[in-house]
Amino acid sequence: MSEKKEDVRFEKFGTVSFTRTTRVNNFIDHLENDKVMYTHCKTCGAKFFPPRADCAGCLSSDMEWCEVSGTGKLVSYSQLQYAPVGFEADVPYSIALLDYGEYQVFGRLTGDLDLADVKIGMPMTTVVNELSNGQLNFIFKKA
Amino acid sequence: MGKVAIIGVGQSKFVRNYPGSIRELAFEGFKEAITDAGITAKDIDASILCSAPEYDKQRSPAAVVAEYLGLNPQPTFYVESLCSSSSMGLKMAYAMVASGVHDAVAVIGLQKMSEISSAESQERMGRGADIQWESPFGTMMPAYYAMHAQAHMDKYGTTLEDLAAIRVKASTYGQINDRAVFRKAITQDMFADPKNRMSDPVSSPLRVGDCCANADGTSCLIVVSEERAKSLCKKPVWILGVGAASASVNLAGRDRLHGLKAAEQAAQQAYAMAGVGPKDIDVAEVHDCFTIAEILAYEALGFAEPGGAKELIRGKETYKEGSIPVNVDGGLLSKGHPIGATGGSQVRSIVLQLRGEAGDIQVKDPQIGLVHNIGGVGIYGNVTILGNE
Numbered sequence: 001m002s003e004k005k006e007d008v009r010f011e012k013f014g015t016v017s018f019t020r021t022t023r024v025n026n027f028i029d030h031l032e033n034d035k036v037m038y039t040h041c042k043t044c045g046a047k048f049f050p051p052r053a054d055c056a057g058c059l060s061s062d063m064e065w066c067e068v069s070g071t072g073k074l075v076s077y078s079q080l081q082y083a084p085v086g087f088e089a090d091v092p093y094s095i096a097l098l099d100y101g102e103y104q105v106f107g108r109l110t111g112d113l114d115l116a117d118v119k120i121g122m123p124m125t126t127v128v129n130e131l132s133n134g135q136l137n138f139i140f141k142k143a
Numbered sequence: 144m145g146k147v148a149i150i151g152v153g154q155s156k157f158v159r160n161y162p163g164s165i166r167e168l169a170f171e172g173f174k175e176a177i178t179d180a181g182i183t184a185k186d187i188d189a190s191i192l193c194s195a196p197e198y199d200k201q202r203s204p205a206a207v208v209a210e211y212l213g214l215n216p217q218p219t220f221y222v223e224s225l226c227s228s229s230s231m232g233l234k235m236a237y238a239m240v241a242s243g244v245h246d247a248v249a250v251i252g253l254q255k256m257s258e259i260s261s262a263e264s265q266e267r268m269g270r271g272a273d274i275q276w277e278s279p280f281g282t283m284m285p286a287y288y289a290m291h292a293q294a295h296m297d298k299y300g301t302t303l304e305d306l307a308a309i310r311v312k313a314s315t316y317g318q319i320n321d322r323a324v325f326r327k328a329i330t331q332d333m334f335a336d337p338k339n340r341m342s343d344p345v346s347s348p349l350r351v352g353d354c355c356a357n358a359d360g361t362s363c364l365i366v367v368s369e370e371r372a373k374s375l376c377k378k379p380v381w382i383l384g385v386g387a388a389s390a391s392v393n394l395a396g397r398d399r400l401h402g403l404k405a406a407e408q409a410a411q412q413a414y415a416m417a418g419v420g421p422k423d424i425d426v427a428e429v430h431d432c433f434t435i436a437e438i439l440a441y442e443a444l445g446f447a448e449p450g451g452a453k454e455l456i457r458g459k460e461t462y463k464e465g466s467i468p469v470n471v472d473g474g475l476l477s478k479g480h481p482i483g484a485t486g487g488s489q490v491r492s493i494v495l496q497l498r499g500e501a502g503d504i505q506v507k508d509p510q511i512g513l514v515h516n517i518g519g520v521g522i523y524g525n526v527t528i529l530g531n532e
Contacts, residue, residue: 014278014279014281015281016279016281019275050273050276050393075400076293076297077293078286078289078290078293079346080283080285080286080345081344081345082283082346083262083265084262084265084269084282088262094347095280095282096290097290097400106276106280107280108280115347120293120297137279137280
């Protein structure tokens with residue numbers, strides 16, 4: 001009897017992933033297709049970023065994937081001059097939060113942005129990014 | 144439910160590298176607390192160990208600590224809410240004593256952070272966040288608080304000088320606290336001097352001087368019933384309110400970054416339970432892991448209106464002689480922040496103030512004190528109110 005192979009697609013998320021398995025593994029397939037997706041509860045209509053497999057509001061697990069599209073407003077950001085173990089090669093980089101109204105997205109600012117041009121409240125878009133170590137994440141660009 | 148008192152407090156020196164094991168570290172605070180209470184280990188009905196995991200290698204540390212302190216066969220267990228673990232432990236002790244399950248509980252806070260490197264420590268602390276969706280971006284605690292600082296500065300006009308002023312105040316008192324890890328004087332000029340280490344950027348807009356240091360340390364609180372307090376203690380300090388709240392781990396789930404909602408909710412609960420308001424507080428300890436965190440605390444606790452924290456520090460109202468003295472023991476910024484021990488250390492400072500035993504940092508005749516202790520970046524909020532009556 002052959003054992004079912006473990007689905008560890010999520011190991012590809014971010015510079016270092018700390019999660020092997022998750023029921024929202026398809027997020028990685030969407031990233032590979034150049035799409036950042038959120039989940040939408042088909043039962044009660046709630047929208048989730050980060051994507052969830054289960055809705056705590058109505059207890060449904062009937063979700064569909066929808067694309068994070070349009071622009072979000074920059075809520076805040078910070079540029080790191082030190083990094084935790086495993087992220088040293090990325091320094092300096094900026095983490096940030098975008099508000100899309102019905103949900104918010106936590107990620108990184110694109111590295112080619114001059115921080116002097118970054119203003120809280122500015123519109124930005126979320127795009128897929130391939131890291132130098134072959135991993136995938138998403139970054140925020142000026143709209 | 145009956146009244147609940149704290150009759151003994153203890154704390155080790157907070158140091159960069161404690162030359163002993165975690166059980167030996169725990170002994171230092173416990174010995175001081177039971178000596179302070181005038182009791183022995185046999186008088187303790189249960190113990191609670193409060194720390195954050197993965198700094199040392201001991202699994203289930205409550206058991207080894209209880210054994211070493213002579214607390215077998217009494218029940219012991221572990222409480223963890225990151226940096227607010229020992230405030231959460233105090234709330235558990237309060238519940239056990241108020242309900243009559245136990246009469247005397249020891250709340251032992253502990254952290255030996257020096258067993259791992261600073262970068263490893265940042266990685267562990269970064270994982271005190273959402274490891275699935277945030278940590279893969281390379282997060283760490285200073286960066287999360289820096290995002291709050293950026294948002295607060297943008298919304299309310301709080302300045303880098305205001306943040307530095309918090310650190311200057313902390314150092315004023317840290318210099319005279321012989322249990323603190325950082326005891327040097329810090330001035331605004333140091334933040335303005337690009338050659339001074341205090342001005343080195345860590346995570347914009349926070350600089351080295353805006354951040355507290357890791358430390359090894361322990362704290363211990365002896366929590367007892369009203370009957371036990373009256374028979375054992377001349378100056379029991381009563382627990383009047385124990386507020387606690389939680390918030391979304393991922394910042395994507397927060398409705399604001401210019402404040403910590405869990406802290407605001409914990410404060411409202413604690414005030415309601417104690418039947419007091421912000422104006423009744425005579426002395427406070429707040430969770431200043433970063434300078435911005437103290438600014439946020441002033442507003443969460445109602446010491447200032449939203450956006451008004453900068454005026455409090457500019458007017459030196461939170462100095463010892465001010466209208467609401469805050470962190471006159473030097474705060475986490477001076478004492479250092481041994482995660483699990485921090486809340487107990489804050490409570491100890493307030494207990495000593497209320498007893499009139501705070502020495503050089505004694506505030507004039509305080510009757511009601513408050514402790515604000517935050518776990519993670521506002522994931523856990525704990526506010527405790529203590530009083531002489």
